[in-house]
Structures are given as structure tokens and as C-alpha cells.
Amino acid sequence: MQTYRLTVDKFLDHAAAWSAEGIVQALPGGGRLRVTYADVRARANRMSGALVAVGLEPGERIGTLAWNTRHHFEIYYATMGLGLVCHTLNPRLTRAQLARMVREAEDVALAVAPDLVPLALELAPLCPGLRHIIVLDEPTPASAPEGVQVWDYEELLAAKGAPVQWGGFDEDTPAGLCYTSGTTGEPKGVLYTHRSNYLHTLRTLQADAFAITARDVVLLAVPMFHANGWGLPFSVPAAGARLVLPGRDLDGESLARLMREEKVTVAVGVPTVWIGVLDWLGHEGGELPALDRLLVGGSTCPEALVRRVEDRLGARVQTSWGMTELSPLGTIAPPADTSDKPGRSGRPPVGLEIKLTDDQGVALAEQRGNVGRLRVKGASVIESYFKSDEDVLDAEGYFDTGDLAMIDDDGNLAICGRSKDLIKSGGEWINPAEIEAIVGGLPTVSAVAVIARSDKKWGERPVLVIQRSAGAKTSHAALLDSLRGQVADWWLPTEIVEVDRMPLAPTGKIDKTRLREQLESGAITAATIET
């Protein structure tokens, strides 16, 4: 059979040839930008030519500090189609973290949203390899730092743009680079290849997974700097569907208006953004009659949110589990699955192998109904971190996700916590996630985390950290009472900390590393309680 390289430029080529659809981008102020895939393809291809013209060479890395816009989408294809690596950076990280990433990646250029230009200018002196800053979305004045050329995207395209040949290189060529959130330890880079992205795309397009058709209007409310925007910048054009990009604004009002006006059928994002949409609709009124389903991931979807979406919007919720190291899709509930399985994250579409093991990495004899360490294998799963010698695969080639999971009799995966969060007390394991689920269900508590504190007698003991709901009152005794009978007595936290505001990592997850540091340094103090 033919040698046909699996490179991602083929997705946009396909959309340009076969789809009359394209991209709709929300503009600041409520306007819309509308472009066909054929136009986007031609522009992105000419931008590749511009990148060549200013001296970039295949294999080099371009960082992006950008929101979900047409220009960011074009940079994806302009870089990847040419064999450059698109290194998406999370603008919510600290300047020091970003500088470390840009230096490690040896980014030679940054493509930057207008409001992030000041950040980019701060990074420039910290990143000696940086030669170009390309300002996206709209003309923005910026004084060029020493040794760095600053370009306006449209001016660069007009001045230097030229058609080039995309693809033609090996399918194992790197295409993208994305750092993990680093909620446990330093962020680490995941280097995606054309092959891993291509196969991830086909895997997600199955009818029991993303199931996108040419008639869909898909809202990408997950940032394109999070694990390829869950692959949707590839899968939506590959299916010939319309792609709606919200720009920077992910607040409830902006998204609700966008979904209503653009007749979005499938909307993709983390639970938090949908709570915002529901809250706004609850306040302002109105329906989203075109909406068929919400595709939710990033963290476990609260059962209450599922019910609200079904009751208020008449739409279905597709829960999923994934991680940056998996490109990112792991498991997903089918679009048609209306069964009542709170906390479940669906099943793996073909192309990902899963096993649950004990702490020593030995597969559990019975894979169903037992909690184990979740290990995975597949064409879109990491083999090793970027510029790291650490061996992250076991002898059978499985990657240890660090998650604890259970698989029910129907094959649905439920994430039960992080193995690194586990607390070893008196030689036995305590799972913070179970305690957090119970305490987090109390109306008086708006956020909760259970972390380990070293203990001379027990090795480690659990510390309960809570953020009280606004105006709520609760006692330590009431918190512990909620746990009694639900978990073993020796799991009951020995100390409780109240914080005004839970520290969050840039992905929105609670930053347990910071909490532990604050506790060790005395920045927050715990009250010892009687158990």
C-alpha cells in the first residue's frame, strides 16, 4: 500500500478541499470574524512562507502566548505544516516559569496576543535565543527589545507571505510542545509528533467519542494552549465542521451569547466555564436550542452540573478523562450515553490500552471493581518528557499516569485520586480524594484539599484545608462528623486549616504543592483537633 505520511497539515488541506465551512471568531465588542477553511489554509500556508523568509528553519520552535483566535489557529498550521514546532505557552504561568520553558524549548520566536505583548517583552531579555515576536489578532504598538524583531501578523503576511509545500517530512517529526500543569512538581514538556496528533485526531472522531460531523458547529472553549486544545483544531476541520473560537473571553455571558447567536451544537471545555454559562442564563433567561451536547474534561464533572445542563439546557453532557501526556484524550462517555453514572469518565475509544496495577506496577488480577494505578499505552501517549532522561514507561511500555482509578462492570473509568497525593500513615494509604469528595459536598465548604504533613509517629498524617462558602459557618467538629462512618477512623484529619482563598495552579486546579510549602513555611497555620 502507499507510503502516506500522517502529518497534520492534511487536515486543513482536507477541509479546504471538501468543506464550505470555516472559522468564526468572537471579536472584542461582540463582532465576529468569519473565514472559510480554504482562506485559512491559504493564509496559514503563506504565513509558513513568511516564517521561512525571516529565517526560521524546520525543527525550530515557536512559542505562542495566545488565546483562541484565527491567528493562533493559523500559527498552528503555519508552523506544523512546515516542520516547525508549535510550543503553546500558558499565559497564566509566572514570568519565571515561562522564561524557563522558552529557554528549555529554545523558542526562536513568540506569537503573542495583544494584551500579552508586555509579558513577551519582559520575557525577551530572559530568553537569549529569542529572535522574533509576532503580534497576533490586531495591530499593537510594541518597542522591539535588543536583538528581537517585532512583527505585526498581517503586515508580516502581506510583506513576506508566499506559498510553500507543506508536509513531505517523516511522520515522527515533532509538531507541538506543551508543558504539563505542574501541580505536582515542576512543569515538564510533552513533545507531540505529527503521527501522534494525526492518530489522536482519528481516534477522537469515532462515533462514540467526539463524533463530530460536517453539520456540527463546535465551540472551542478550552484554551488552545492546553494540550492542543484537546485536539479540536485538528478534529473539527478534519470533520469539515464549523469551528467557533471565543477569543479571550470565556465568561458566562460571552460564551452564552456566542453559543446562542452562532447556533453552537457541540461545546467543549472544563466544568467551570459551563457553570458560568448556566449562571448567566439563569440570571438573564434564554435558551440554547441548537445545543446538542457539552463535552467536558479537565477535571471530574460534578454530578450537579450534569443535572443542571440536562434540565436547564436540554443538552447532554459527555464526560471524559485525559491528560497532556495523552494528547490528551483517555476515556470518554459516548454522546448517546444517558445512563446515570456520576463521577464516571467513560471508556477508551480504540487506540489506547489501559491497565490498573498495584504500587509495584503488577497488573491487578481483576481489572474491574478494584482501585489501581492507571497505566496507559498508545500511539498518542508520551514515551519520555522533553529533554528528560527519566524513564516513564514500565517494562511493558505503559506510561504511569499517576492517577488512581477504578473500572466498573460496564467498563467505565472513574478517577479516584492522584497516587502522588496519597498519604502513607502507619504503613497504610489514605486517599485524599475520598475525603475531599465528602467534605466538598457540604454546602458550607466552597473548596477543599487534603495534604500530607510529616509526622514522627505515623510517618504522615492528613491535614484538611478548606475555604468556607461566603457567609457560611461551620465547626471543625461538623467537618469531622461528615466524615465519620464514611471513611476509616484513622483517615480522619488530625489538623484543619482555613484559608481565605485556595491557591490555584494556572489550569484552575488547586495547587497542592504551594499548599504544602505554605504549611511547612508557616505561611498558613493549622489547628490541631481532637479526633
Added chain:
Amino acid sequence: MQTYRLTVDKFLDHAAAWSAEGIVQALPGGGRLRVTYADVRARANRMSGALVAVGLEPGERIGTLAWNTRHHFEIYYATMGLGLVCHTLNPRLTRAQLARMVREAEDVALAVAPDLVPLALELAPLCPGLRHIIVLDEPTPASAPEGVQVWDYEELLAAKGAPVQWGGFDEDTPAGLCYTSGTTGEPKGVLYTHRSNYLHTLRTLQADAFAITARDVVLLAVPMFHANGWGLPFSVPAAGARLVLPGRDLDGESLARLMREEKVTVAVGVPTVWIGVLDWLGHEGGELPALDRLLVGGSTCPEALVRRVEDRLGARVQTSWGMTELSPLGTIAPPADTSDKPGRSGRPPVGLEIKLTDDQGVALAEQRGNVGRLRVKGASVIESYFKSDEDVLDAEGYFDTGDLAMIDDDGNLAICGRSKDLIKSGGEWINPAEIEAIVGGLPTVSAVAVIARSDKKWGERPVLVIQRSAGAKTSHAALLDSLRGQVADWWLPTEIVEVDRMPLAPTGKIDKTRLREQLESGAITAATIET
């Protein structure tokens, strides 16, 4: 990212691990065999061990002369999982054709349905490389020819079966071999690889293509010896759906009963079999309430059939175009497409590139709205025929399908004929397919073919061959009148032949090669007519 080889054994592994579904096989006499994928996987894997035990080695070829049964399905995986090549043979070919294929493929074993054992025993002396005959489905007495061992499938499995490691070889390893129908010229072999089959499977599982979900019950009414049974022995377990195998009986009654009793939701086959089902239901009464859609391919689906299915069954018809050389899917109408486009074969799901060219292979400047030669490129498209030096790709790597096609403004493909069937008269082309479509629409005509006859003056002239409908009367003048005004006057056939029965190739298509031979040899005679 991980090195994860795309081998087809992973589909059955996935089904065994994640699906509680399996195979239902219709047994002669109306009974049913039911097995889970986990059982089928274990049995097929042990059969691999049995094949090793009797001396077969990876890379060797096993022919199958078999219907759609559980044993045939197991042989697919038992051979491919081990790196053997599963060479599906069409039992409706002549003994001489089959012997030539078995010799060219150097098949060392034949897996044979009980009723085809006499055929296999006839082939044995013509095929000196043959060492084993494995009788499928049920115990059948057979005397072993010289140098050949005859095995009963279940006895072989019980006596020699043992678990083996599947996969682990390069993804470009050959997996299957299938010969083209040979309606124009000698049959030629297409050697599928694991990679081409794996990618074809993912490509077909998209929501606008086969769209199979874990809740589907899929009837495979296309023989497994036709181009991998359109890939369904891979895609159905990969999706975790139930696979219904009809055995040998593809008559209307058998299929209608099977579909009704097994609550089939998706049924796959050529138009002829669905006409049989509709005819039987029309006569006997009854509905197929579970049926959601018919997936039709193999030849252009008559518009009247689409209407009958929609009206009589309340089901949708998904039309498609494919060929053995494409694994086989080319284009397909989406499941949800209810638009009225007679004669259309849908669009290419991502993974296949299409261009229309002129006779010299130059791409048409305007790809839409013009008839051109259909050329394709993709990971599941042939590069060269088995054991052939003929270069079948153009300079850009496209395979010339030999079909003439047009693409409408919505991107739907319509096949307009075979380029090899074209008749060159006075330096201009006549397209037999257009004439056939008009004459074939007459109620007095049940089958029609237009073939070329060499002509001293014009080079070639068209000869109209018809088979009259039972009891119908028609005159040559009436036939020509139907064409006048519809085609150019110089396209009007100069001769007409009436045959009692149109010669058919083993795939059910009209055998034009044979018709031309019969005409040249005088076996059939044409009446010259005034035009």
C-alpha cells in the same frame, strides 16, 4: 511519543477487553451461534498457536474459501495476528482462476467452508505448494489429497491450540491479500498491510462514515472475501458493536428474518441483497423496526431502491463508492444525509485525497462540475499490484481508479463510468455508462451493457446488449428512441444484441470482457440497425 505499531490484532484485543458484545452467526436451519469477543479472541489466538504447531511461519499465505462465519472471522485474526497473510478467495471464480491465484500467492494452506471442500480438493493437485486444508464451520468428511493434510477446525484447535503473542512486528507487514474482480482484464492481487487496514478502520469509524457505536448491531451481508468485507471485521469489534454474520445464505428471506430477530440496526451489503429483502418483506409482510440504516456499496445504488427502503422500512440508505484497491472505502454519504441526490456516492472521509484529471493525467482546472478520471491517494490505497512491476501511480503518487467521476457543488462524488469502457469513435469518446443508465431505466429491459466493436471507418462503434424483462416486448426502434435527444446522435448504437441471460462476473457485475469475446467469436450475434 510512544512507538505503537498499528496492527489489526489490537482491534480484537480492544473488543475483548472493553466490550461485552460479540458475534452472532446464523446457522443452517435457523439456529444461532453466539460468542463474546473475549471468547473469539481467545480461540483465534489459540488457533494462531495451532498454525505455528503445524509448521506455518510468519509471512506465509493462507487462502480462505469461506462464507461469513465465526470460523472465517477467527481465521482472519489467527493469521493476521501472527503475521501470516489471510488470502480471501472468491468461491464463485472458476477453478482455473482460483488455481492461478493460489499458485501466485503461494498459499500453503486453505481454510474452506464445508460445501467448498470438493472445490478445494480439485484445486489441491493444481497447487503444488498447498500443504494443509482446514475445514471450517462443521465436521465434514474429506479424503486428503497427496501431500496435503486435512484438518477439522475444532479438532485442530483442540489438539494443537496454544496461546501466542500477537503483533510485535512492523506495521507495514502484509496482513491480507484480495484479488480484484477482473471485469476488465485478469484479476490482480491487492496486498493489504496492517497499517493500511488499521488506518482504513479508523477512517471508516468517523461519525460521517460508518459511524458504528457500541450500541449497534451490524449485519455483515457483504462477503468477507470482498475487500476485507469492507473492513467490517475490523471496524465492528473496534467500536465494540455486535457483529451479525449471515453464514452463506444471503437470500431475502434469510436476511430479513435474521435482521428482525437480531434487531439489526446497521446492515451492510450490495444493492441486490436489499432488493431481495424488500421483495420478501413485500410478499410476507412484517417490519424491521430496529433498522436504522443500510450501508450500500459495490455498485451505484438505484434511486428506486433508496425510495423503497425509506418508504417500506423507514430506514436510511447510506450510499458509498469504493474498490478493492482502496481497502475499499472511497466516498460515503453521511448517515444523516437525507438530501435528494440520486446517483451520488457521498464525500471522502479524511484520509483519502481525490483529484479528477484529463486523459493525460493533468488535474482539471475546475474540479467541481466536470467529468474527469478519478485518481486517489491515501494510506489505504494500493501502491502496486501483488507481484507486479506495473507502475500504477502517477508522478504525484495518485492511483488511477479507472473510473470516470464528477463532483457536484456540495462535494458529492458521482461515478460516471469506467474509463476502460469508453468507446472511441471518430476520435471522440462515447461513455457507455450514460447510454446504459437510460436504456436500463426502461421497464422492458432488465439488464443492459454497451460495449465497443472495432470498426474500419470510426475506429470503434458502440454495440447495445440487452436482456429483456420477463414477458416484455420491445423493438429496436423503441430502444433507440429512448436515447434520442438524451445523447448525441453519433452515440446511438449501430448494432443491438439480445441475450437470454447477461454474463456476470463473480462479484455480480456484468462481465463485459466475456461479452466482447462472445461478440468477437460469434457466440452471440448482433443485428445491425438503421440509425
